[in-house]
Amino acid sequence: MKYYLATTGISEIWDLDKKLLLLGPWCLADGKNKRLLENKNYTFVSSPWKPAIKIKEAADYCYDIYERLFPQICENLNLIHQVSYPDRYWKILLEPWLFNFIVVFYDRYRRIEKALELFPDFYTNVLPIEQCRLLSFDTADFAYGKINEDYYNLKLFSLLSYDLCPNNIIVKEYGHDSNINIPSMKYSWKRKLYDKLIELLDLFFKSPIVLCDMYHLTPYDMILLKIKTRFKTIGFTHLESIKKSLPRDRYSNEIRDTIKLKGASDKFQSLLYKIVPEAIPVCYIENYKLYRDNIRNIKNRDPVKIVGSAVGWFINEEFKFFAAEAVSKGAKLIDFQHGGGYGTALVDLLERLSLEKGSFYTWGWDLKSKNNIKPFPSPHLSKLRDTYLPRLDLILVVGVTVPRYSYILQNMLFPDDMYNYFEHKRMFLQALSEDIRDKILYKPYAEKYGWNELDIVKKACPSARFILKGNLTRWMQKVKLVVIDHPHTSFIEALTINVPCVFYWDHEVYLMRPEAEGYFGLLRDAGILFKDPLSAAKKVKKISHNPMGWWSKNDVQKARLEFCKKYAYARKDWADVWAEEFK
Numbered sequence: 001m002k003y004y005l006a007t008t009g010i011s012e013i014w015d016l017d018k019k020l021l022l023l024g025p026w027c028l029a030d031g032k033n034k035r036l037l038e039n040k041n042y043t044f045v046s047s048p049w050k051p052a053i054k055i056k057e058a059a060d061y062c063y064d065i066y067e068r069l070f071p072q073i074c075e076n077l078n079l080i081h082q083v084s085y086p087d088r089y090w091k092i093l094l095e096p097w098l099f100n101f102i103v104v105f106y107d108r109y110r111r112i113e114k115a116l117e118l119f120p121d122f123y124t125n126v127l128p129i130e131q132c133r134l135l136s137f138d139t140a141d142f143a144y145g146k147i148n149e150d151y152y153n154l155k156l157f158s159l160l161s162y163d164l165c166p167n168n169i170i171v172k173e174y175g176h177d178s179n180i181n182i183p184s185m186k187y188s189w190k191r192k193l194y195d196k197l198i199e200l201l202d203l204f205f206k207s208p209i210v211l212c213d214m215y216h217l218t219p220y221d222m223i224l225l226k227i228k229t230r231f232k233t234i235g236f237t238h239l240e241s242i243k244k245s246l247p248r249d250r251y252s253n254e255i256r257d258t259i260k261l262k263g264a265s266d267k268f269q270s271l272l273y274k275i276v277p278e279a280i281p282v283c284y285i286e287n288y289k290l291y292r293d294n295i296r297n298i299k300n301r302d303p304v305k306i307v308g309s310a311v312g313w314f315i316n317e318e319f320k321f322f323a324a325e326a327v328s329k330g331a332k333l334i335d336f337q338h339g340g341g342y343g344t345a346l347v348d349l350l351e352r353l354s355l356e357k358g359s360f361y362t363w364g365w366d367l368k369s370k371n372n373i374k375p376f377p378s379p380h381l382s383k384l385r386d387t388y389l390p391r392l393d394l395i396l397v398v399g400v401t402v403p404r405y406s407y408i409l410q411n412m413l414f415p416d417d418m419y420n421y422f423e424h425k426r427m428f429l430q431a432l433s434e435d436i437r438d439k440i441l442y443k444p445y446a447e448k449y450g451w452n453e454l455d456i457v458k459k460a461c462p463s464a465r466f467i468l469k470g471n472l473t474r475w476m477q478k479v480k481l482v483v484i485d486h487p488h489t490s491f492i493e494a495l496t497i498n499v500p501c502v503f504y505w506d507h508e509v510y511l512m513r514p515e516a517e518g519y520f521g522l523l524r525d526a527g528i529l530f531k532d533p534l535s536a537a538k539k540v541k542k543i544s545h546n547p548m549g550w551w552s553k554n555d556v557q558k559a560r561l562e563f564c565k566k567y568a569y570a571r572k573d574w575a576d577v578w579a580e581e582f583k
Helices: 031-036 054-081 087-118 139-144 150-164 189-204 219-228 267-279 288-298 317-328 349-354 379-384 415-431 453-460 472-476 489-497 514-525 533-543 547-551 554-567 574-582
Strands: 003-006 019-022 042-044 122-126 169-171 209-212 234-236 306-309 332-336 359-362 373-375 395-398 440-443 481-484 501-504
Touching: 054 087, 054 267, 054 288, 054 349, 087 139, 087 150, 087 267, 087 317, 087 349, 122 150, 150 169, 150 267, 189 219, 189 234, 209 317, 219 234, 219 574, 288 317, 306 317, 317 332, 379 489, 379 574, 395 472, 415 453, 415 533, 440 472, 472 489, 481 489, 481 533, 489 501, 489 554, 501 533, 514 554, 533 547, 547 554
Parallel strands: 003 019, 003 122, 019 042, 122 169, 209 234, 209 306, 306 332, 332 359, 359 373, 395 440, 395 481, 481 501
Antiparallel strands: none
8 A cells, every 4th residue: 555644643553664644733742753754755644624614514404413412322321320311411411522422423424534535545543343442531631531532533543444344454453541521620719718718608608599600790799799689699619620539530331332323324323323322421321329319418498490600501510410410300501602613613513502591692693583682791801801001012912722623523724724824823923123022922722732932923023022921801901902812712812901902813714704805894894803823913003103093083983893792791780680690
């Protein structure tokens, strides 16, 4: 065979004597692998998601599979645990993992298909089938750990290759195992004290509404809301994690073999239906009773009427078990927008899951096709509104990265886009004059995924200074100008703060839905948003001597205010609005 296909960054199993195909840029995110291939020729397999409109078709396909598969899994889990919970109980627990797994598995499937389409005579090394067990501890372990691991992805690609191209594989031992990833929040002593105070208040004042993991809601905000609702409407729970005390390696082939899924209508679904039973996290099978009993023991509450969260639906297993118990007794569910992208991106699967709750509180936008959406002022944005007070003669450039392996089908950067993304960043920085580059303050993305973001920026702009810790919005409030190259949360924060800002991003990657496109058009017409880095750099050079003079013009402010009215709902009396809503 002519080519060797490298599916992951595990170069120990690559055949370097053959012409090398790399399935994606994650193979080279490790500096060691870049050095290994310095004097060798290699080719990347092109992305199956270009043009980006293909993502919508794929997302709809995956969601259709999810809707047909989910009831079968519920039925099986009720039998395994000898319970009779309705589907909505299991939906709270299992939906974030199951939907995410289907999307991830389909992405890997399409990438192997693409390699076969373009280079049918490749071969690749795969793990022995007995080493391909897709064990994960819970949803967070899968989403924030396993998905970005080389070894777990090698298992996925091995399983797919056994099925899609059995004549193109060579079985190769590779001794390794995945670690259990348990994300944990680190709180200051002040935050812990606040949590204890709120916990004490909730002991004395039983509340029909219980909220948990309210991203961007500070302890002070929580106490303020309790005061405004006279301590008897809203309760804030902080569920202690029991993960560290649970068995790590419980896995029963005997139990999982009893899960029978049927009705697959194509080759991908047939393989998926075979793999899902063994991939379900242990918290929903082997450790299920431990989680359920823990919640029943530590939460001696009267039945609640409403359970809500901003991020707990995806990352907090204890909260999900609490919410599932509550909904089985008749409680309703509410969800809260916690970041950018919602209401604007052409494809946003997290938004789709949020819309399945009883009510979804957004940062201002709604949909005519949904009657459970309620525009609601964001406490976070409300505290940022018009807080700009320039004190530093600096230009803040805000960056972003993504995990090395694709983790969601959404109109945003994929790993395949990262080289172009950094090339655009280089073009932007080098198009600036030297005196402007001397004023660059760069804020890299908080998560380090191995893309060497800092090294790329240092090479393009050696005089740049870096913000490696601290609050991004605090810097936005005091710099001369902000430049952002992605439509995530930070650009909404900048518009709300009312700091002079220039945006640019690849409009072929970030596709916006038709009802949002007009609002982004307002930003483009006002000279705030650009489609390419050189046009953005030209704008920065033009206004850098007096950004505020340009920013305060009527047409610019009108565009900003129109956008914020729709997608950045903020008001100083946000707490009164919240209190009235929940009373």
